Amino acid sequence: MTELEPVAWPPAPIRTERLVLREPEARDRTAFIELLASPEVHTYLGGPRPRDELEREMPEVPARWPGSFVVELDGAMIGQILLRRATEHLRPAAAGKVDLGYLLLPRAWGLGYAAEACAAALDWLDGVLPGEPVVLTTQSANVRSMHLAAKLGFTEVERFRAWDAEQWLGLRSPVTPSRTARS
Numbered sequence: 001m002t003e004l005e006p007v008a009w010p011p012a013p014i015r016t017e018r019l020v021l022r023e024p025e026a027r028d029r030t031a032f033i034e035l036l037a038s039p040e041v042h043t044y045l046g047g048p049r050p051r052d053e054l055e056r057e058m059p060e061v062p063a064r065w066p067g068s069f070v071v072e073l074d075g076a077m078i079g080q081i082l083l084r085r086a087t088e089h090l091r092p093a094a095a096g097k098v099d100l101g102y103l104l105l106p107r108a109w110g111l112g113y114a115a116e117a118c119a120a121a122l123d124w125l126d127g128v129l130p131g132e133p134v135v136l137t138t139q140s141a142n143v144r145s146m147h148l149a150a151k152l153g154f155t156e157v158e159r160f161r162a163w164d165a166e167q168w169l170g171l172r173s174p175v176t177p178s179r180t181a182r183s
Contacts, residue, residue: 004083004098007128009066016120019113021069021081024062028070031077031105032062040106044139046163071104071117078113079104081121086135091169093157094135098125100152100172101136114148122152122172134172139165 014021024032035041037051067083082101086094100122104114125132136154138145146168154170161167 004067004085004125004129007066010064011124011128014069014120014124016116018073019117019120020072021117021120021124022072023064024068024070026061028062028077029058029060032080033058035080035103035105038106041103044142044145044165067098069117069121071102071108071113073108073113078108079117081117083121083125083134091137091158091160093171094137094169097171098129098132098134099137100134109144115151118148118152131174133174136170136172138168140168141165 010023033051033054036054037048039048042048065084069081069083070077071079071081080103083098084101086097086099100118102114102118104117108114122134125134134154135157136149136152138149140146140159149168149170152172154172157169157171159166159168
């Protein structure tokens with residue numbers, strides 16, 4: 001996957017009713033390690049990374065690149081939203097499109113934060129790259145992720161087998177000014 005080009009970065013923090021989406025800061029390092037080492041978070045993502053490995057490899061300030069947002073609640077990181085260009089490695093149908101990914105700590109599950117954060121990130125993307133189609137891939141067994149994809153307006157393009165599981169690839173059609181005006 002590659003970064004979003006040409007997008008001015010970082011944007012001003014994006015505020016929703018309950019959350020702030022912003023670029024990573026040094027204070028987020030511990031939460032990033034917790035997120036990447038969590039067996040629950042990585043149930044459908046091939047498993048967690050070893051905590052000791054993450055402690056050694058995670059820079060003091062987690063990587064900053066266009067499309068990587070920290071999801072903050074009440075001043076603390078609860079997750080990450082990722083928007084980046086998909087490559088053919090993901091699926092030929094996704095190549096060149098923007099891929100939406102998200103990870104939230106288990107304590108933030110079931111409270112609507114993923115939907116709120118993803119919708120805000122997609123709104124931001126629609127403003128900076130109007131007309132861009134967006135894809136989302138998840139394991140079809142991940143019922144919560146499948147429900148969120150539908151809620152965000154993704155429709156199925158294909159199912160395929162990868163990483164020893166059935167995967168689902170959805171597409172969110174580009175938002176154009178004329179489509180927005182009709183909504």
